[in-house]
Amino acid sequence: MMAQFLEIKSEYPDALLFYRMGDFYEMFFDDAVSAAEALDIALTKRGKHAGEDIPMCGVPHHAAEGYFLTLIRKGFRVAVCEQLESPAEAKKRGYKAVVKRGVVRLVTPGTLTEDSLLNARQHNYLAAYCGIRDQGALAWVDISTGAFHVMEASRLRLSPELARLAPKELLVISEDEGDFLELGSDLGVAITPLARSAFDSSASENRLKSLLNVSTLDAFGTFSRAELGAMGALVEYIDLTQKGKLPLLQTPVRESAGGTMQIDAATRRNLEITHAMSGGRAGSLLATVDRTVTAGGARLLEKRLSSPSMDLNLLQARHDAVSYLVENLSLRENLRDILRAVPDMDRGLSRIALERGGPRDLAAIRNGLTQAENLTQCLPQDMPGVLAEATNALPGHDELIDLLDNALIAEPPLLARDGGFIAPGYDQDLDEARTLRDEGRSVIAGLQAQYSEITGINALKVKHNNVLGYFIETPATHADKMLSAPLSETFIHRQTTANAVRFTTVALSELETKILNAGSNVLEIEKRLYSTLTSAILDRSDAIYQTTRGLAELDLAAGFADLACFENWARPTLTAGREFDITGGRHPVVEAALRQQGDTPFIANNCQFEASDGAAIWLLTGPNMSGKSTFLRQNALIALLAQAGSFVPATSAKLGLVSQLFSRVGASDDLARGRSTFMVEMVETAAILNQADDRAFVILDEIGRGTATWDGLSIAWATLEYLHETNKCRALFATHYHELTQLADTLQGVDNATVAVKEWEGDVIFLHEVHKGAADRSYGVQVARLAGLPSSVVERARVVLEQLEKSDREGGNTPKALIDDLPLFSAAPPPAPVAVKASPALERLSDIEPDSLSPREALDLIYELKKLNVS
Structure with a gap:
């Protein structure tokens, strides 16, 4: 062994x-x-x-x-x-x-098919990259659903495309493996090397023809050598890992490089599109907007959010579909009720093809197709294009539904080897075998009664022992009758004892064989019938895939409509221009979190750029905690949602299509690769400046803050000028460097905007309202106080700040002179609590749950207590 x-x-x-x-x-x-x-x-x-x-x-x-x-x-x-x-x-x-x-x-990570190993609401892609001379191509497949895609992709474009698809495994030419390890580590993709021969374009073309059972690939498009190599490597690897049992792969879809909004990995991470910063799904945009009720619809939603479209006509059609379902509440609710009963047919079909399926997968196909037929009965004929096309893909499965309905019980077992999944009455041989298995004694009793009637001998018995098996026994007094014609022609003599004579019959021998083998016969018959049913399903696999796509499209449109109605979202107007006009925009994730916490409502804000051929940039100033980062992110997410086919969290929105979305928000280091926080910031900024075109939308938050003040200001200044003069894109640029606000006077496409605050008795209240204008200070000391820094530290900071501001107004002193002018720091212990008489403010404390106060109410209470000199 x-x-x-x-x-x-x-x-x-x-x-x-x-x-x-x-x-x-x-x-x-x-x-x-x-x-x-x-x-x-x-x-x-x-x-x-x-x-x-x-x-x-x-x-x-x-x-x-x-x-x-x-x-x-x-x-x-x-x-x-x-x-x-x-x-x-x-x-x-x-x-x-x-x-x-x-x-x-x-x-392997990219070849999983079992429900227990997969997230039903996410694709599980296996990808392959092939580079041939100056060509490059990326192909990807989900063997659990059959989805198969390919596109041309240079090495420069590979990283954002992998970030979009989030494959679990990437196949590369073995000699190039080292070039991809860092990329795989960054994106969480397992890198699997294959021999160069697996990517050979000629051999790959033959593999694809064999897979698709065609003599030429012309009907599917014209593929480059690199595209053929990438697709062929996928097919060979699947054949290797599945040991010759290829899944049902759909016809490969060729995607164009400019067909979707480009979003790099850093931007996806910063905007928390499909995963929150914590790494989980909760708190992400995807989790917030997901109202789908089917697994296929959920996977389509993730795909649309990860790959927002650039096709204006297609987006118009998708928004029409959402509008129609927004206006037809009753239809939408009926549609969603039926869809809730639709199982995951895509993955069931794939398991059946790989011979890893079971009776429940057959039932999933039956139940899903039945619900599709039910939908065709309730959906009207006058629906807009996307909904009409989806509906047209639903019917046409009556014969298969009837077959599976008649053949299967309502709730089959998981595994075929468990048996019991074929319905009674479907197969005569199976019913007979089950009867013999479950009711052998009653069948023997019936045969005994039949033989007693034929012979006229009431004492006749059918018995069993380990030597003779089943036999017929009569008393010896009836021996002559049984051994004489005509009974002797039916009853075959087996044995004579002192008191009895024993016989058998052909029918009894056959019945004995059937009874002894009944259990195994039942399983064999059910396996044969299972094979027949799976063949019937696989014969209609293409039509079933069309139906699953239609169901997913209906589910997503209904989910977007439900979201729009309950969250008060508006239909965006998309154009081929460069408009960016959002009225009453909101951050969908933050708004949902505030509602869940029962806190103050989200403050909506406008973001309006003039449509022009040049740059359009808002330079946003204001204190920390005032909502600058939220404002930046919400406008980027509104553009993304609009091009994903959804309504948007705003009163109105008119947007020119965004070709690229870039975000440089947040601060983190990358110690594993020797990168400081500032270095990470600069790398991400460099990617934006080197790639953003004039149709891009860019959000930048606090560029240059990770280094010395003048260094940081210089970098921020130069970055803003480059965005304006070279990239000529639409951008939101948040900064604490108030000196940059002067650029609005010299750069035509730059406007100043600020987040409103209110000062009261030395403290600051954040209003979260964005309006045109510039802030003259950052309120950092006040924010430090709200954060809970010791009072002596806050007071010392205030003194130093006043001295620095005075020095700046008077022309500036040397650092030593400034230090000499400052009083010595005194780290006095915090004052002891002071006993005071009861007051309305103190009486309120006993009835207040701190978590129930809004920030503004909490500040008001603090001010009341301050007047009483209470610590």
């Missing part, structure tokens, strides 16, 4: 070998050590190899999927080695013959 393990392991040196032994998967040697550590399971030592103990660990076969997922997330690949014959079959080859085993599947 160990020789067999080592032989199989030698073929898969880079994977953990899960070696099937009965009801367990076992691992040995280094595989066992690695698996035990990764899975936190016990490591045992069994037997000897080369004089040393053999490390060993194992996991139950029925629970293996959970262990696969843990290992995949920790960067391992798993080779699943199954028994290919039973122990009884092995013994036929020899007493000590080892059961035949072989790897039936390689489990």
Whole structure:
């Protein structure tokens, strides 16, 4: 057995070998050590190899999927080695013959299909990049749904495209693996090297023809050599990992490079489009706007948010669909009620094709197609284009639905080997086998009654023993009658005893065989019927995929309409120009969070750029905590939502299409790559300045803050000028460098804007209102006080600030002179609480829950207590 393990392991040196032994998967040697550590399971030592103990660990076969997922997330690949014959079959080859085993599947991050290993609301892409001379191409596939895409992509464009798709695994030419490791680490993508031959364009073309069962690819478009190489590598890798069982891949869709809004990885992270900064889905834009009720609709939503369209006509059609469902509440609610009962047919269909499906996948296809037919009965004929096209893809499955309805029970088991999923009355042979299996005694009793009537012998019995099996027994007094014609022609003499005579019949012998084999016959018949049903489904796979796409489109449009109605969102007007006119804009995620907390309502703001051929930039000033970053992000998200096909959180919005979205917001370092916070800031800023075109929308927050004041001001100044003169884009530029506000007088496309605040008795109240104009100070000391810095530190900062401002007004002193003029710092302990008489303010404290106060109410209370000299 160990020789067999080592032989199989030698073929898969880079994977953990899960070696099937009965009801367990076992691992040995280094595989066992690695698996035990990764899975936190016990490591045992069994037997000897080369004089040393053999490390060993194992996991139950029925629970293996959970262990696969843990290992995949920790960067391992798993080779699943199954028994290919039973122990009884092995013994036929020899007493000590080892059961035949072989790897039936390689489990990798990009080739998962099981529901337990996947997020139903996200795609699980496997991608491949091929570079041939000056050409480059990226292809990607989700084998759990069959989606298959390809596009031309240079190495420069590869990073933002991978950030958009978020594949779990990227296939590259083995010689180039080192060039992709850093990119994979940045984006969380597993890099898998393949031999250059896997990317050969000629061989790849033949693989694709064989896969699609065509003699030419002309009907699907004209593909470059790089595109063919990338697609061919995907097909070869899938064939390798699935051991020849190819999934149902849809016709490859060729995407154009300029078809979607370009968003780089840093911008996606900063805007928290599909994942929050914490790493989870909660708190992201996707989680906030997701009102879909089907898995297919949820995956389509993620795709639209990750890849906002640049097709003006298509976006117009998608907004028409949302408008129609906004205006038809009853229709929308009926539509969503029916969609809630639609299972995930895409993934069920893929598992069926890979022979990993089960009766529940058949039921999912049946139930999904039934709901699609129900929808066609309730949807009107006058719907706009997108909805009409989706509806037209729903019907046409009556014959398959009837077949599956008649064949399957309502709630089938998970696995075909469990049996019991074929409905009674569907197959006569199966019903008979089940009757024999479940009611063998009653069948024998019925046969006994029949024979008693034929012979006229009431004492006739049908009995069973281990020697004769089933037999007919009559008392010896009836022997002559039974042995004479005509009964002797039916009843065959088997045995005579002192008191009885025993017979059999052809019918009884056949029945005995059927009863003994009934259990296994039932399973065999059900497996045969299962195979027939899966073939019927696979024969209509293309039509089923069309239906699933239609259902997803309807679900997404209805979800966007539901969101627009309940959140009071407006339909955006999109143009081919450079307008950017938002009235009453809001940040969808922050607004939802404020509502959930029961806090003060979100303060809406306008953002209006003049449509022109040159740059259009707002230079935004104001204190920290006043809402500058929120204002920047909300306008970027409004543009993204509009081009994703959604209504937007605003009173109105008129937007020229945005070709690129760039964000330099937030501060973090990258210690693993030796980058400081400032270095990360500069790298992201450089990417914007080098790539942004005149149709881009850029948000920049506090450029230059990570270095010395004059260095930072200089960098911010030069960056603003470059955006204006070279990029000529639309931008929001937030800064604390008030000196930059002077550029509005010299740069035609720059306008000053500020966030309003109110001062009262030395403190600051944030109004979160953006209006034209410039701030003259940053209120940093007041914000520090609100944050809870010790009062002595706040007071010292105020003194230093006054001295610095005075020095600046009077022409400036040397740093030493400024220090000499300052009084010494006194870190006095905080004053002890002062006992005071009861007052309305103090009486209110006993009835107030701090979390229930708005910031403004809390400040008012603090001011009242200040007047009483209360700490």
